[in-house]
Amino acid sequence: MLRFLVTRLSSSLVVFVVIAIGLFVLVRLAPGDPADALVPLDANPGDRQALVEQARVQLGLDKPLPLQFVLWFGNLVTGNLGFSFQTNQPVAQMLGDRLGPTLLLSGTALAVGLLVALPVGIAIAVRRNGISDTAVSSVSVIALAIPSFFSAMLGIWIFAVQLRVLPFAGMNTPGDSSPGDLFLHLVLPVGILALAVAASFIRYIRGGMLEQLGQDYIRTVMAKGSGPFRATMHGFRNSLIPLVTVLALYIPLYFAGAVVVETVFSWPGIGQLAINALVNRDYPVIIAFGLYVAVLVLVCNLLADVAYALVDPRVRSVR
Amino acid sequence: MTGTTERTRPMRPSLTRRRELVPPGRLAFRRFLRNPAAVVGAVVLILIVLAVVVGPLFVPWDPDVGELIDARQPPSAEHWLGTDLIGRDELARILAGGRVSLTIGFLAALLAVTVGTVVGTLAGWFGGVADAIISRIIDILLSVPAVLVIIVFAGILGPSLPMLIIVFSALLWPQSARIARSVVLSVREQEFVQAARVLGSRTRYIVLHHLIPGVLPSVIVAATILVADAVLSEAAVSFLGAGVQPPQASWGNMLNDSKSLTVLTLMPWLWLPPGLAIFATVLSTMAVGDGVRDAIDTRRNA
Numbered sequence: 375m376l377r378f379l380v381t382r383l384s385s386s387l388v389v390f391v392v393i394a395i396g397l398f399v400l401v402r403l404a405p406g407d408p409a410d411a412l413v414p415l416d417a418n419p420g421d422r423q424a425l426v427e428q429a430r431v432q433l434g435l436d437k438p439l440p441l442q443f444v445l446w447f448g449n450l451v452t453g454n455l456g457f458s459f460q461t462n463q464p465v466a467q468m469l470g471d472r473l474g475p476t477l478l479l480s481g482t483a484l485a486v487g488l489l490v491a492l493p494v495g496i497a498i499a500v501r502r503n504g505i506s507d508t509a510v511s512s513v514s515v516i517a518l519a520i521p522s523f524f525s526a527m528l529g530i531w532i533f534a535v536q537l538r539v540l541p542f543a544g545m546n547t548p549g550d551s552s553p554g555d556l557f558l559h560l561v562l563p564v565g566i567l568a569l570a571v572a573a574s575f576i577r578y579i580r581g582g583m584l585e586q587l588g589q590d591y592i593r594t595v596m597a598k599g600s601g602p603f604r605a606t607m608h609g610f611r612n613s614l615i616p617l618v619t620v621l622a623l624y625i626p627l628y629f630a631g632a633v634v635v636e637t638v639f640s641w642p643g644i645g646q647l648a649i650n651a652l653v654n655r656d657y658p659v660i661i662a663f664g665l666y667v668a669v670l671v672l673v674c675n676l677l678a679d680v681a682y683a684l685v686d687p688r689v690r691s692v693r
Numbered sequence: 694m695t696g697t698t699e700r701t702r703p704m705r706p707s708l709t710r711r712r713e714l715v716p717p718g719r720l721a722f723r724r725f726l727r728n729p730a731a732v733v734g735a736v737v738l739i740l741i742v743l744a745v746v747v748g749p750l751f752v753p754w755d756p757d758v759g760e761l762i763d764a765r766q767p768p769s770a771e772h773w774l775g776t777d778l779i780g781r782d783e784l785a786r787i788l789a790g791g792r793v794s795l796t797i798g799f800l801a802a803l804l805a806v807t808v809g810t811v812v813g814t815l816a817g818w819f820g821g822v823a824d825a826i827i828s829r830i831i832d833i834l835l836s837v838p839a840v841l842v843i844i845v846f847a848g849i850l851g852p853s854l855p856m857l858i859i860v861f862s863a864l865l866w867p868q869s870a871r872i873a874r875s876v877v878l879s880v881r882e883q884e885f886v887q888a889a890r891v892l893g894s895r896t897r898y899i900v901l902h903h904l905i906p907g908v909l910p911s912v913i914v915a916a917t918i919l920v921a922d923a924v925l926s927e928a929a930v931s932f933l934g935a936g937v938q939p940p941q942a943s944w945g946n947m948l949n950d951s952k953s954l955t956v957l958t959l960m961p962w963l964w965l966p967p968g969l970a971i972f973a974t975v976l977s978t979m980a981v982g983d984g985v986r987d988a989i990d991t992r993r994n995a
Contacts, residue, residue: 389829512730515983519921519976521928523948524968527957535958581914619875634929638952649933 382679386672393668394450398443401657409435411459450665456658460651465662468647475545476643480632483564484625487571494572495579500606502584510576517573522566526638529562543640563639567632571624578620582613614685622678626670724988731984734977741974745791754782756789757940768962775962778950787966790942795974797857798924804862805923806916809869814908816870817877818900828874831867839864843930857936861923868922869915873908880907910986917982921975928971944971 409430413422430436434445449456455465498507520528534542541547541559586592586609595605633645640646644663651659725731749756754772759780768775774783816827843860880886886903930936931945939946944967951957951964 385825385829515979516976519972519979521925521932521945521948521968521971521975523929523932524964524971527948527951527964527968531957535954615879616872616875619871634932637933652935 378683379680382676386676390668390672391447394447394665395443397661397664398446401661402439409433455662455665458651458656458659460654460656460659465658468659469644469662469666472642472644472647475641476636476645479560479563479636479641479643480567482560483567483632484571486564486568488575490568490572491575491579495576496583496606496610498576499580499583499587500602502580507580511580514573514576517569518577522570522632523634523638525569526563526566526635529566530638533562545642563632563635563641567635574624575617575620578617579613582616583609586610586612611685615682618678618681618685622674625674626667721985721988725984728984728987730980731987734980734984737973737977738981741791741970741977742795745788745795748788749785749792752782752785752788754785756781756785756942765960767960774966775960777947777963778956783962783966786942786947787944787970790937790944790947790967791970791974793854793937793941793943794924794927794945794971797854797861797927798920798974800858801861801865801923802916802919804858805865805919806869806912808862809866809871809915810873810908810912812866813870813873814877814900814904817874818881818896818904824874827870831870834864834867839926839930843935854937857927857930861926865919865922869912869919872911872915876908876911877904880904910989913989914982914986917978917985920978920982924971924975924978944968 407426409426412429412433413425427436434442437445453466455469457463458465458468461468494510498504498510501507517525530542533540540562542562545556545559547555547559583606587606589609589612592605592609595608596602600608633649635641636643636645637649644666647659648663650656651663759776759782761780763772763776763780764778766772766776766780768783772782772784774787777783777786812827816824839861843857881904886899889899889903927936927943928945928948931943932949934946934949937943937946947967948964951960956963
């Protein structure tokens with residue numbers, strides 16, 4: 375198991391470096407010259423060329439690309455993510471400021487979604503093709519088919535415009551930072567995200583459970599005198615194997631900032647930061663966002679692999 | 694049953710055998726037709742495809758050009774779905790936008806699922822170094838957020854349809870590859886596969902007769918999720934202003950114009966139709982996928 379962990383961890387590190395190289399190259403391929411952009415347009419045309427060259431040296435852009443990468447990567451590892459083109463703030467600090475709201479929004483949504491999906495998914499798999507199964511499956515399919523910005527707009531239209539019961543923008547009413555106010559601001563965005571989370575997980579859980587409940591060992595367990603509950607739990611353990619993979623795929627997506635929901639609700643999270651940066655071509659922020667997501671995915675993958683090996687000994691023995 | 698058939702049956706065993714000889718594909722098709730949700734989904738999907746392919750021929754308005762004097766009109770006999778903020782016919786834009794959204798969705802999903810199934814199955818079966826490398830590639834691609842890549846690529850190459858399709862399929866194939874791989878990982882350790890190996894079956898035989906049939910139901914469900922995913926992602930990216938660029942319409946960027954509270958409150962004809970169009974397309978795609986899965990996977994219908 376220890377060897378398994380070490381191999382996984384080291385390969386994750388290699389992947390991280392590859393991603394960093396990819397992002398570095400991608401931004402260098404982007405149109406526009408950052409050195410040129412630093413020099414004011416109204417500078418004396420004669421001096422301008424010299425000023426641009428000076429800026430290039432200042433930014434380190436005159437050095438060969440591999441050296442630029444090594445310098446940049448060294449800064450990165452020591453936590454220096456550079457400065458935003460737009461605000462001149464340190465990028466690491468900007469990212470840190472936005473992390474809390476995103477974790478709050480996505481974490482709550484993920485937790486609420488999973489708490490709904492687990493019992494419901496198992497229950498409808500056990501009573502498959504019953505009324506409850508048909509109803510829940512239909513609702514979850516419908517919820518999955520609604521684009522999140524459309525459901526967000528519907529939510530705002532119903533609860534904020536027509537009923538006027540919920541706020542629809544930001545985290546707090548200006549001047550009011552009470553937990554109650556924060557909770558009210560959370561309801562709509564969390565509801566819309568959790569709906570999507572629950573809908574997709576109910577499908578996966580139901581599918582996985584049906585797969586397992588059709589297996590011979592369930593019949594064996596029943597034949598040996600276990601009640602339906604114990605048999606279901608046997609199946610549930612095995613249905614976790616594919617579920618773990620799905621979860622590893624979904625957590626980063628939500629934690630990277632449910633970009634759309636954050637945009638619609640003006641939620642001050644990482645997703646909104648990224649969209650602002652992309653609109654303004656704020657490359658240091660974009661890179662930082664990319665690296666943040668990469669780390670998140672690699673960590674989740676690592677956790678998924680470990681969990682995979684824990685729940686299915688056959689996987690462990692293969693490697 | 695009449696007495697005659699009862700008496701003749703033992704003499705004609707071919708009758709019963711012929712029933713078993715119906716090709717599995719046709720049996721699956723029959724099961725699909727018995728699933729009302731799937732049939733309705735298929736019909737709706739065909740109607741939507743027909744509408745966006747043929748529909749523009751019957752709408753006299755240009756989807757990209759409007760008269761400012763016609764702006765913000767509610768639905769009328771002249772403009773069935775009203776006009777948008779700069780006077781373009783909403784129906785014409787829905788149909789034109791549908792062509793764009795559906796092309797991106799189906800092409801991207803087809804590319805992604807084909808690559809994903811092949812790569813995932815091989816990785817799961819062969820294991821070892823090949824699997825390790827492929828899994829790492831999958832990790833790399835999965836860790837790149839689609840929105841970021843599309844905006845960065847759009848900034849470099851200029852936004853274009855082929856670019857959107859390539860980036861989507863490049864980012865979506867790992868999902869089906871992972872699903873195919875995880876199915877193969879658990880199937881290949883099951884007794885019937887081990888038995889086949891002991892009996893000396895060739896790899897190609899095992900892959901075609903034991904692995905692919907096991908992978909197929911999950912991958913088909915994955916494929917419909919990918920179509921739905923691609924349509925939804927295109928909509929999201931265009932909604933955020935990084936996908937299909939105005940004046941060209943797509944269901945996503947039509948909703949982008951409706952983010953303002955004024956439009957949301959006073960002009961529902963501008964944001965309900967494109968939202969409902971995405972919803973109907975995705976919903977019917979998923980219904981068809983569910984129907985196909987239930988029709989193919991006999992274990993669930995036995």
